[in-house]
Amino acid sequence: MTWHPLTWAFWAAVAAGILLYGIAAVRAMDVFLNWQPDCAEAHQLRREHGAEIASLLADGSFACFTAAAVLGLMGVAVGWHPVVPGAMCGTGVLQAMGSYGRQAMIFWGIGLAILAAWRVLDRLNRRHPEWAATRSAGRMLLTAAPFLLLAVYSSWQALMHAESVPAVSCCAAVYDRVLTSSGGPAYPIRIPTLSFWVHLIGGMVLMVLAIFEIRAAGRMPGAVTAAIAIVWSVGASAAVKHVWSAYYYQVLSHPCPWCLFLPDYHGAGFLIFGCMAVIVMKAVAVWSADSACRRHPQLAKAAHRRRHRSGWRITWALIGFTIAAAGPAIAWRLSTGAWMKDLF
């Protein structure tokens, strides 16, 4: 795996991201600790120049880290399984990576969500000539640091672990999960049913909130939208795995989200999970714009525009997710007259 081109591309993007982020973070630290907007002394003017450069560098680092995360995801989903003995999809690759693989994915997700929130704040700040939210943006940028470091560390450990692991068994991992999640005493409510309802209700609430953002941005607290999107994404991931994927695979018991990324299923996983990522990121953008607007009223107009745009993107991503996830199930129902899984 060490010599796989995706691994090299992943580390190249990570290295570029760390370099840019590191320089930006040093300047952001100076801004966070010493920002004095009412002073026009030489050190404050240097800091303002530094803040402008930090914003550009951090923008670049966000692009590099996003590219690294996408490359890592592609590696797990479709790139690395041929070089991991016994692996047939991402499940096998993650199995070979041990717990570090999942940790890396979680830390990348949190780190990128914080950087996405920083980017919204920074964009709003750039709309205002007098640096209204520069200190808040600096703090937000620095908040991402521990998660990004943990993401890089976990990624390194995961890839090293996968390098030396003996043969894995994808199917054993998948079917072990079927046995543990299908109604044993530890699971009084069945996970497929629970996840299905969480993502169905959550999706409808999200749609209403997105329409609110489009029609009357600023009326609802952004934190509510972000919290619901995060809960929805957890439910939706489980629902895709346990319910909707069956209609792609056309078998009842193969709860594997990673097979959806394979060419056999037209890489549907990229669309389904891509839409989910857009929804979560745009909900975080709504929260970030709302919080910026509360702290810096002079940014209100730009923040409302940003929330309005995020509302549209959440709506389109929800529609995309619904079509991609539930489309095959509806087609199945129309052609056979029955659902594959009875959840009601």
Add this chain to the structure above:
Amino acid sequence: MEMKTGLECRSLDFAWPGKHKAARQVLTDVSTTFSPGTLSLITGETGAGKSTLLHLLAGLLRPTAGEVRADGRAVSRWPAYHRDRWRRRVGIVFQHLALVPDITAAENLLLALLPGSTSWSGMQAAIRRQLVDADLADLAQTPAGEMSGGQRQRLAVARAMVAAPRFILADEPTAFQDDAHAIGVIGQLRTAVEAGAAAVVCSQDPRLKSSPAVHQHYHLISGRLHPGPGHQDPP
């Protein structure tokens, strides 16, 4: 704090970058106000920092300390994107003119109008008027690179004026002009000032020094700005 209209320098310092003490101090503690409706002339020896001061006023350079305020807002501290937008309200005559040599005189003037929201007919009228004022009406279709030095300088002045800017910053605008055309350039500046613009001119030209059109005289010595002979308070 009192808000002043026009261009205001507050404790402006500028040094060209260098390692520690190698940094070369050009301007020190420059504080003054260039009010709307006034034509200010800054004189000083070669290398005194006149052009640097104009570039600071135009937001093309960042001061190392202090600030430039335009109508009460600290534009020198704005991020580049906002300074670029603000600069649409500034007409600049560069010492080295900075015309585009391969396009015609009219097209050079058109470039200055494009960022604004003037209609096409409005642009044509403004260009025609400026070319007449600059005595370049016959050369509208001549590429700037084929003009003489004096004609190019008048074209640069016309380009600075064509968008009716609120602030006019001119570096040696009469240096290549004969007496008749120098009077013409001064007349153009006076007309703009009478329309409410704040104009700052850096020059060593005795014709400008002795011109009654100039309201404020300053002299730049050792990086400090002093009121010069014939200085009047802003109207």
